[in-house]
Amino acid sequence: MNQISPAEPPEPVAIATLNDYLYCPRRFALHRLDALWVDNAYTVSGTLAHEIADDPGYRQTADGARIERALPLFSDKLGLVGKADIVEFRPGPDGREVAVPVDYKLGRRHKWDNDDVQLCAQALCLEEMLDTAVTMGAVYHVKTHRRRAVPFTAELRTLTQNTILAARELIHADDIPTARLKPQCQGCSLHHVCLPELTASRLSLNAAYQTLFSVTP
Numbered sequence: 001m002n003q004i005s006p007a008e009p010p011e012p013v014a015i016a017t018l019n020d021y022l023y024c025p026r027r028f029a030l031h032r033l034d035a036l037w038v039d040n041a042y043t044v045s046g047t048l049a050h051e052i053a054d055d056p057g058y059r060q061t062a063d064g065a066r067i068e069r070a071l072p073l074f075s076d077k078l079g080l081v082g083k084a085d086i087v088e089f090r091p092g093p094d095g096r097e098v099a100v101p102v103d104y105k106l107g108r109r110h111k112w113d114n115d116d117v118q119l120c121a122q123a124l125c126l127e128e129m130l131d132t133a134v135t136m137g138a139v140y141h142v143k144t145h146r147r148r149a150v151p152f153t154a155e156l157r158t159l160t161q162n163t164i165l166a167a168r169e170l171i172h173a174d175d176i177p178t179a180r181l182k183p184q185c186q187g188c189s190l191h192h193v194c195l196p197e198l199t200a201s202r203l204s205l206n207a208a209y210q211t212l213f214s215v216t217p
């Protein structure tokens with residue numbers, strides 16, 4: 001796995017793609033390397049949720065918090081770029097502001113989504129940009145108006161950093177991983193393009209090849 005060199009800033013990975021990598025590295029590579037994008041209900045609902053919070057600006061709340069919308073984020077150390085739907089800045093006990101990133105989701109939490117890694121990546125960016133500790137974030141579900149608190153534990157930070165490294169390694173390898181049929185395939189918007197039932201098995205692939213290219217005398 002590539003190590004981050006202080007002399008050479010790592011190539012930026014988009015925060016929004018980390019969830020994709022954890023869902024399926026092949027899906028990440030098809031999106032990132034082949035620019036192959038197909039929408040389904042899940043992707044459209046994700047886009048709509050972010051559009052709700054996508055109007056840049058800020059406002060002050062009655063309880064003294066400052067709310068920044070569509071805040072650009074970066075980390076030179078980790079090689080990350082992206083945007084936070086919402087960052088709440090609340091007065092902290094030592095007089096410094098405490099930053100809390102909040103990610104918007106339209107529906108309920110999907111089984112294979114890893115929203116927490118994406119949120120933690122936002123926190124790592126904020127820590128570097130603001131030179132402060134960011135210990136807690138939240139996922140806000142628009143339809144149910146439910147807010148789930150996400151503590152940035154050591155385990156979540158390690159998973160996030162390892163995902164960034166693995167995603168960058170796959171970009172550098174410039175190679176699309178082979179399809180592997182798994183439960184995630186059922187809700188994947190690339191299912192009918194990826195054809196995991198066919199391509200994941202060499203026997204099925206050979207049979208399909210024979211059917212397509214066999215020459216009859």
Ligand code: SF4
Nearest residue numbers: 024027185188191194
């Ligand atoms: S169909 Fe399955 S293997 Fe193919 S990209 Fe989607 S999740 Fe990955």
